[in-house]
Amino acid sequence: MNNTVENSSVADSMYFAPLLPWQQALWSQLTTRVLSQQSLPHALLAAGMQGMGKRAFVWRLVAWLLCRERENHPMGACAACESCQWLRSGTHPSLQVLPIARLPISTDHVNDTDKSSSTAKDKKPTKSTSNSVLKIKVDDIRALQPFIYQGGQGMRICVLDYAEQMTVAAANALLKTLEEPQAQVHLFLISDAPAQLLPTIKSRVQQLALQTIDTTVAMDYVTTALGHIVNREAVGLAAIEQLIQLANGAPLAAIAMAKAPWYSKRALWLTTWQALRSGKRSSVAASDYWQNQLDIAAFIQLSEMMLLDMRRVCLGLSELQNDINLSAILETYQPADNGLALFASSLQQTKTALQQNVQEKFAYDKLMQELAYL
Structure with a gap:
């Protein structure tokens, strides 16, 4: 696929995607305000859990605000005018985005597992790029100043994705811009x-009021998106309710979880843990087996989910996963809280080590050794 076609496909999924059903009221509120000649706030914050669709909303709103035909298309950018074509090519002169590390793509409205950043320029991603190192530095903020203060006609928009990744110096530099709003300039964090x-x-x-999602709306959306079939297995309403609960009510995260390769291996994780703890299986054998099942990043996600629910049960709370008999297993043996904390810490350390190019085999071997003593 050539770059032009690829960029256009990315832009379509990002700027011109259908409005998520739980965002309709907010969309109507903001667009009505603009169309009635009332200005939007100078700076808006889209914040909250992963999988609620905040990036999908922001990119859609950015496209609509810049669209030359927005008066005739209140439900979204026209996707055909000159402005929309600029967005498609990633060269819009009135849009600047930080951090400038990846292609203009937003998986928040698709699966929210990668959370790739957006940029108005064609920056190519690299395998080593990690969200944890997508820092927004003071020089990045200073580089925006000419764009913000250039004057002239027309709206200009700055988007700061992963705004929590700003250094203190960058945040302080941004404060000046927030304190001295410029006409026709809008900032989205x-x-x-x-x-x-x-x-x-x-x-x-x-x-932005994006965090409240009605449970019925979430259920309907996830049910439709999954089509009752995931990984060739039927998904009932109870399973969908569980997914939404595990995802803290975020529909997109629930969908991503259902499709994730690790989700169907939760019971297998418990079996491996029991076999390791009882000495029926060696950590080396377990490591070799799991390396053929999941990549290490997926295994870490799986382990974090299992630890979360194990902690709940150990604290006397009900389990979130009702389909794998976790509470029955923990009735015979409960790991110490400090053991759970140590294993959780080890998972975080493994994430850091993987960013430093530690081999997956060594990471897997170490985690299995520690899981045996959980």
């Missing part, structure tokens, strides 16, 4: 972890 934003930043932006 997107954050998966708004608690990490400086209070001075949060006090100067208006948060």
Whole structure:
């Protein structure tokens, strides 16, 4: 696929995707305000859990605000005017995006597992690029100043994705822009972890009401998206309810979880843990087996989910996963809380080590050794 076709496909899934059903009220509120000649707040924050569709909403709104035909297309950008074509090619002169590390793509409205950033320029992604190192530095903020203060006609938009990744110096530099709003300039901050934003930043932006998702709407959306079939197995309503609960009510995260290769291996994880703990299987054998089942990143996701529910049961709370008999297993043996904490810490350390090119085999071997003593 050539770059032009690929960029166009990415843009279509990003800027011109259908409106998510739980976002219709907010969309109507904002677009009505604009069409009635009322200005939007200078700075808006889209924040909250992964999988709620915040990036999908922001990119769709950005496209609509820049669209030359928005008065005739209140439900979304026309996808045909000059502005929309610029977005498709990734060369829109009135859009700047940080961090400038990846192609303009947003998986938040698809699966929210990768959470790739967007950029108005054609930056090629690399295998070593990680969300944890997508820092927004002070020089990045300073580089926006000419664009923000250039004057002239027309709307200009800046999007700061992963805004929590701003360094303190970058956040302080951004404060000046937030304190001195420029006409026709709008800033959109997107954050998966708004608690990490400086209070001075949060006090100067208006948060979009994206976090409340009606359970019935979420159920209908996930049911339709999965089509009752995942990994060739039927998915009942109870299974969908469980997915939504595990995803903290975020429909897109629930869909991604159902399709993730690790989700169907939760019972197998428990079997491996029991076999390791009882000495019926060696950590080396378990490591070799799992290396053929999942890549290490997927195994870490699986392990984090299992630890979360194990902690709940150990604290006397009900399990979230009702289909794998977790509570029955923990009735005969409960790992110590410090053991669960140590294994969780090891999972985090493994993530860091993998960013430093540690071989997956060594990472798997180490995790299986530690799982045996959980």
